Amino acid sequence: MASGIAVSPKCLEEFQTLKLGKKTKYIIYRINNEKTEIVVEKTSDSASYDEFIADLPETECRWAVYDFEFEKEGEGKRNKICFFMWSPDDAKIKDKMLFASSKDALRRSLVGIAVEIQGTDYSEVAHESILDKANRGH
Amino acid sequence: MVQYGGDEVAALVVDIGHSSVRAGYAGDDTPKAIIPTSYGYTYESPGNGQDVQMDDSAPPALKKKFHVGQSGPSIYRPGMEVGHPLTDGLITDFEPIQPLLDHAITKVLGCNPAEHPILVTEPAWNTPEDRERMAEIIFEQFNAPAFYIANTGVLNAFAAGKGNALVIDVGQNMASVTPVMDGFVLRKGLQYSPLAGTIHSRAHNLLLSPAQYRPQGIALFPHQLIKDKLSVEPGQQPIFSLREDRLPGVTESWRAWYEAREVDEWLQSVGGVLDSGWNDQLVQSRPPRQYEFPTGLNSMFGAERYFIGEQYFHNQQQQQVPQTARSLTALLSDSLRSYDVELRQVLVGNVVLTGGGSLLPGFADRLNTELSRTFQHVKIHAPGNPIERRYGGWLGGSILGSLGTFHQLWISKEEWQEHGKAIIAQRCK
Numbered sequence: 431m432a433s434g435i436a437v438s439p440k441c442l443e444e445f446q447t448l449k450l451g452k453k454t455k456y457i458i459y460r461i462n463n464e465k466t467e468i469v470v471e472k473t474s475d476s477a478s479y480d481e482f483i484a485d486l487p488e489t490e491c492r493w494a495v496y497d498f499e500f501e502k503e504g505e506g507k508r509n510k511i512c513f514f515m516w517s518p519d520d521a522k523i524k525d526k527m528l529f530a531s532s533k534d535a536l537r538r539s540l541v542g543i544a545v546e547i548q549g550t551d552y553s554e555v556a557h558e559s560i561l562d563k564a565n566r567g568h
Numbered sequence: 569m570v571q572y573g574g575d576e577v578a579a580l581v582v583d584i585g586h587s588s589v590r591a592g593y594a595g596d597d598t599p600k601a602i603i604p605t606s607y608g609y610t611y612e613s614p615g616n617g618q619d620v621q622m623d624d625s626a627p628p629a630l631k632k633k634f635h636v637g638q639s640g641p642s643i644y645r646p647g648m649e650v651g652h653p654l655t656d657g658l659i660t661d662f663e664p665i666q667p668l669l670d671h672a673i674t675k676v677l678g679c680n681p682a683e684h685p686i687l688v689t690e691p692a693w694n695t696p697e698d699r700e701r702m703a704e705i706i707f708e709q710f711n712a713p714a715f716y717i718a719n720t721g722v723l724n725a726f727a728a729g730k731g732n733a734l735v736i737d738v739g740q741n742m743a744s745v746t747p748v749m750d751g752f753v754l755r756k757g758l759q760y761s762p763l764a765g766t767i768h769s770r771a772h773n774l775l776l777s778p779a780q781y782r783p784q785g786i787a788l789f790p791h792q793l794i795k796d797k798l799s800v801e802p803g804q805q806p807i808f809s810l811r812e813d814r815l816p817g818v819t820e821s822w823r824a825w826y827e828a829r830e831v832d833e834w835l836q837s838v839g840g841v842l843d844s845g846w847n848d849q850l851v852q853s854r855p856p857r858q859y860e861f862p863t864g865l866n867s868m869f870g871a872e873r874y875f876i877g878e879q880y881f882h883n884q885q886q887q888q889v890p891q892t893a894r895s896l897t898a899l900l901s902d903s904l905r906s907y908d909v910e911l912r913q914v915l916v917g918n919v920v921l922t923g924g925g926s927l928l929p930g931f932a933d934r935l936n937t938e939l940s941r942t943f944q945h946v947k948i949h950a951p952g953n954p955i956e957r958r959y960g961g962w963l964g965g966s967i968l969g970s971l972g973t974f975h976q977l978w979i980s981k982e983e984w985q986e987h988g989k990a991i992i993a994q995r996c997k
Contacts, residue, residue, distance in 0.1 A: 432751065434973035466973055491729065517729035519949070523597075523956070526729025527967040533731045534750050548732055548918060550947070566910075 433531040435461060437468045437539050444470050445540050448497055449511065456482050459493040459536060461528060468493075468536050479557050486555065491529035492516040493536055498545070500564055510544040510564045513537060519550050579685040579969040580677070582669060583720070583962040586654055586741040586765075587832075587924060590962045591672040594687065594969030598955050599962050601676035606825055607664045608635035608648045634667040637675065641825055644792040646817030650825040656762055657691045657742045659698055666709050673710070681706075685714035685978050687969040689961050692721045692746045692753045693760060699996070700989040707984050714978035716969075717996045721746030721753050723964025724922045727956075728949045734903075734915040736896070736935070737961075738880070738925035740832070741765035743896055745903040747915055752997070757903040761893040763880065764925045771839075771876045772831045782867060789863055790826040793818070797864035806865035834859055836927070838869050841877035843933035851875075877928050881938060897938055916943045921950040922960035 441459060448454040458471045471492070472485060486492055494514040502508045515533055517526050537543070545563050549555040579594040584605065592599035611630040635641065641650045653661040653668070673681050686706050690699055699717050706715045725733035725748040735746040744760035746753055776785040782803070789810065797808035838857040842850060856870035880896050894902070904912050916939055921932055932950040939946040951957050968974055979995050987994075 432977070433968065433971050434976045435971075436973075465971065515731065521729060523727055523729075523963065524967050524970075527726045527964060528971070530726045530729050530731045531751060531968065537750075548730065548914070550729070550918075550949075554917075 432534055433528060435466065435468060435528070435532040435535060437536050438470070440470050441468055441536065442539055444473050445495060448473075448495060449542055452497070452509075454497070456485075456494060456496040458485050459495075460490075461532065465528065468532065483552065483555060486514075486516045486518075486549075486552075488518060489520045489522075491518070491521050491525050493529070493533065495540065495543070496560075498560060498564055500561055502565065508564070511542055512545040512547060512560060512564070513540065513543045514555060515546070515548045516555070517548070517550055578683075579687055579714075580673065580679070580681070581687045581689075581962055581965040581969050582672070583689040583959065583965060584654070584659070584665075584668075585961075586652075586657070586739050589668050589672050590959055591669070591677060592962070592966065593677075594966045596966055597963065599959055599966075601672040603637045603668070603672050603676065604641060605654065605668070606641045606650055606652050607668060608641040608643075608645065608650050608822070609633060609664075610635070610645055610648050634664055636664070636668050636671045640671075641822070642792075644814055644817070646814070647819060648817075648822055649819050650821045654741070657739075657744075657760065658694060659702070662701055662705070665702075665705060669705070669710070682711040682713070684712065685716070685969075686710070686712045687716045687718060687965050689720045689723060689965050690717050691742070691760075692719055692744065692758050694719075696993060700992055703979070703984065703989070703992050707981060712981070714980045715984070716974075716978050717992065718965055718968065719753055720961035720964075722748055722751055723968065724920055724960045725964075726751070727960055727964035727967065728920045728951075730918050730920065730949070732914055733918040733920045733949075735920045735922065736900075736926070738896070738921075738923040738931075739764055740768070740925060743880070743893075743899060743923075743925070745896075745899045747903060747907070754906075757906040759894075759899040759903040761899060763893040763895065763899075766893040767876060767879045768828060768831055768835070770879060771835050772827065774872060774876065775831060775834065779872070786861060786865060786867075787863055788827040788830045788861070790830060791862040792826070794862055800864055800866070802858060802866050802868060804865075806861070806863040808863045830861065834861075835876060838873045839877050839928045840873055841880065841928050841930035841934045842874055843930045844937050845934075846874075846878050846882065877930070880925075880928075880931070881934060896935070900939070913943065913945065917945050917947050919946065919948045920960075921948055922957055924958040926950070927954055927957055 444457050454473050455475055457473045460471045462469045496512045498510045498512045581594050583590040588602050589605050590599035591601040610633050612633055613630055653659050653664050688702055703715050706712045721735045724735045731750050733748045737744045741762055741764050742760055743763035747757040778785050793811050795809045795811045838859050851871045851874050856868040858868055860866035932948055936948055983991055
C-alpha cells in the first residue's frame with residue numbers, strides 16, 4: 431500500500447552524483463509542503479557524521495542517503511551507501527504515516543543501497559550502530 | 569462526477585472491530601461515530617410496529633427489525649435477540665452490516681454516503697470473498713463513488729511511522745501478531761487467535777463461581793433489569809429486587825450479551841498485568857481494588873484481577889481446555905520462528921502495540937519483559953493516548969484517506985462497473 435506521492439527527478443540526479451561522483455557525502459530528502467512530491471532538502475560534502483545527525487530534525491521525519499566510510503578489520507577501507515528512514519517518536523502522526531507510506535517509492539528508485547536503517551531516536555542512528563550494521567555485510 | 573483532485577476528497581473511513589464500528593471523516597483524529605458492533609433484532613409483523621411475537625413457528629410474514637447504535641442492544645425490548653456479525657475477526661454475517669453502516673454514516677455522522685469515497689479496513693487474514701462482498705455493499709447499497717479496503721496491520725504500522733514493524737493487536741475478541749515489511753504484510757509470520765475472547769469467558773466463569781471470600785458467585789444482572797437496590801458493606805450479599813415484568817422477555821442471547829458486557833467493564837476497571845511475570849508473593853502485595861456491580865454488590869478484587877491479565881501471556885489452563893487460544897507469547901514465538909535472526913531483530917526493534925485489549929495497566933511493560941528475555945534490542949511503540957491505541961487502525965485509515973495523492977488508488981464506481989470484483993484484489997494489495 432502506498433500514498434501515491436511521486437519522486438522528483440532531482441532526487442535521482444543527486445543520488446547518482448553521490449554514487450558515482452564520490453564527492454557528495456549525504457543527501458536529505460523530504461516531502462514538499464503541498465504533499466505531492468518527494469524533494470531534495472539538502473546535499474552536503476561534509477565528512478562529519480555529527481553534522482549529518484544534526485540535519486535530522488527532532489520532531490519531523492526525513493529520509494537520507496549517507497555514503498558511509500569505515501575500516502573493515504584487516505581488510506582496509508570500505509564504502510557503503512546507507513539509506514535512512516528517520517521517523518522520530520515525537521513527530522506528528524500524520525507526518526509519520528506520510529513518510530512510512532511513501533518510503534517505498536523513493537527507496538525503489540535508488541539503486542545500490544547496501545544498508546537500510548529505520549531510526550526513531552538518535553541512539554538508533556548513532557555512528558556505532560551504523561558501523562555495526564555496515565560491518566555485518568560483506 | 570466527483571473529482572478526486574486536490575487534498576479535499578472528504579473521504580469516509582470505516583473500521584469494523586469486534587467491540588465497535590468506527591466511522592468518521594478522513595483527516596480527523598478520532599472517529600465521530602462509534603457504535604457497538606453487536607446488534608439487537610426483533611421480529612414484527614409488517615405494518616404493525618407494536619405487536620411483537622416470539623414464536624418459533626412464526627410465519628415468514630414477520631419482518632426482522634434491527635436495533636443498532638447506542639440505543640440498540642443496550643435498550644431492553646421484550647423478546648429481543650442479540651447477534652454479532654463477526655467470527656474470529658471476519659465478517660461471517662453480512663445481513664446486519666448494511667443497517668450498522670447506515671446507522672453510523674447517515675444517522676450519527678449525518679452525511680450522504682453517495683457523496684463520499686469510503687475507505688474500509690480489514691484484518692490481515694480477511695478472505696477475498698469477504699472483501700469483494702464488502703465492496704459490493706459499499707458500491708451497490710450505499711452508492712459510494714469510490715472504495716478502498718486497507719489492512720489494519722499496515723495502517724497501524726504506518727500510523728506509528730514505520731514501514732517495517734511487528735504489529736501486536738489485542739482486541740476484544742482476537743489477538744494477532746502481524747509482521748509488516750515495506751508496507752506489506754508478511755503472510756508467513758501472521759499469527760492470530762481468539763485469545764481475548766477466551767480470556768473474557770474465563771473472567772466470566774471466575775466471577776460466576778464462588779471464591780474464598782465470596783461464598784456465592786456474582787449475579788451479573790444489568791441495570792436495565794434492576795428495580796431497586798440498597799447500598800451494602802463491601803463483601804456483603806447484595807440486596808436488590810429485579811424488574812419481574814421484564815424477566816420473561818429476556819432472551820438467552822441478550823443475557824449472554826449483557827453478562828459479557830458486565831465482565832468487560834469489570835476487566836477494564838480492575839484488571840491488570842504484572843509487569844515482570846507471575847509471582848504469588850508479588851500478587852499478594854499489590855493493593856486490591858474495589859468494584860461495584862449493578863446489583864449493588866461491591867467487593868475487593870486482589871489476585872483475581874491479575875490472574876486474568878496473566879492469561880494473555882501464559883495460558884495456565886492449557887491442559888484443561890483443549891481448544892484454548894494460544895497466548896500472546898506463543899503467537900509471538902510462532903510468528904518470529906518463520907524468519908532469520910536478522911529480520912527478527914528488525915521486527916522486535918519495531919513493535920507496535922495496539923488494540924483496546926492492550927490497555928490493561930502493565931501490559932506494555934510485561935510485553936517488554938517477555939521479549940527482552942530472548943532479544944537484546946526491544947523497542948515497543950505503545951501510544952499512551954487510549955484513543956490512539958483503541959482506534960489505531962481507523963486513525964491510519966484516516967490519514968491515508970485524507971491524502972490528495974492517494975486518489976490514484978481509489979477504486980471508482982466506473983471501474984467497479986467495468987471490471988467487477990477482479991479489480992479489488994488487483995488494486996488493494
